[in-house]
Amino acid sequence: MDKSLLQHLPKMDVLLTHPALTAAQDSLPYHALRDGARLALDSLRQAVLDGALTALPTADQIAADAVRRAELACRPHLRPVINGTGVVLHTNLGRAPLGETAANAVYQAARGYSNLEYEIAAGRRGSRFSHVDGLLCSLTGAQSALVVNNNAAAVFLMLSALAAGKKVAISRGELVEIGGSFRIPDIMARSGALLVEVGTTNKTHLDDYRRAVEEQGAEILLKVHTSNFQIIGFTQEVPIEALTALGRELRVPVFHDLGSGALFRRTELAVPHGPTVEDSVAAGADVVCFSGDKLLGGPQAGIVIGGKSYLDRMRQDQFARVVRIDKLTLAALEATLRCYQDSALAAQRIPTLAMLTTTPEELKLQAQRQRDRLEERFGSFCAFTIAPDSGEVGGGSLPGVPLPTWVVELSPRALSAGALEQRLRGWTTPIVGRVRREQYVLDPRTLTEEDWAEIMRALASVFSAGQPV
């Protein structure tokens, strides 16, 4: 260790007057630059003490390091990332991205006042729900509609407003955990609903529900979509149509938590989907709830549709205020719902639907084209191939439904696939891909042309550090 190096470290106040730092004051707060300078000096001092340095960097290099540290500290924590996983509704990456129309609507609502709770024609107080209620009713054929913060809130509001103190029959195969700490039996207990378990884990028959009503006094039938898992083998569940028919016969209401809730009509879009909202409404379910940011492709929201008397009770419940939807979400939701009024528009303007309707043939062409571009630029550093693969919808939607795709595989020569993954994840706009069998894999399904351009820049930086092999 050469302790004399310590004496040559620049003093803090001198470093702060370096032109790089004074120039950076135009764009960064002074305290961040001061902290950056301190951290840069601390790390040099530590490196000297550890014997890791035989000579000090130049004053310019130290100043640049200080600015870089200040920039890092000032960078927003919530940032865009590039999703190369092919998982369209990636829960960790924010589920459904909004289209331009919806994003612009959020921008407009965000930057000024709006008629959020104001009736323009009458010049008096209005309702925040008025912006999407009509749209939801006309799109789904439902009598009444209500939107809240997310579908978990919708389920809880539905149970606490309509089922508290009542016996609710639900199949043992549908007592699911949605994720995090949202478990149907616990949520029911919290809401005050009384759980009546029906059938077995793998099989539930219509007669099981009948007995629950006739012998155990169940007053509501609840169906919950088993969104994030699949029971295979010797199984049986009661379809919503049969359950609502039984409900009508026995005069008990049927509630349906659809989970993902595809809003498009079955015949209109060739998107892989589970039960659609249309199916549930056509079957006559009394209250149906689903997410705004799963297959619907909108913002995080919980949508409830159904009979007016039920929804009025939900609207009047104290808890409705707790889970109230905000104006930015409403703006995004209204714009997204408007796209559904024309199915051709929906497929184009809602990124989730666009990504899910891209065919394997188109994806193969995209993968091929990007592979060729990558090969041409970085062929000496890395081998690029394409291969058929199977993706997934994600977001706890449609488990086990394969999404055939074509991926670009990167096999870097001088570093491991894991090291490449780490470098790309650390890029200015983090790139999230997959490592599979010693290859780094990118799925074009979730990547835009702009994303590929950014991936090119990131790879240029990664490979410029090494020599061609």
Ligand SMILES: *Cc1c(COP(=O)(O)O)cnc(C)c1O
């Ligand atoms: C996803 C899901 C929920 C929760 O919806 P969020 O919008 O994520 O709150 C509730 N029920 C089912 C069946 C789901 O699939």
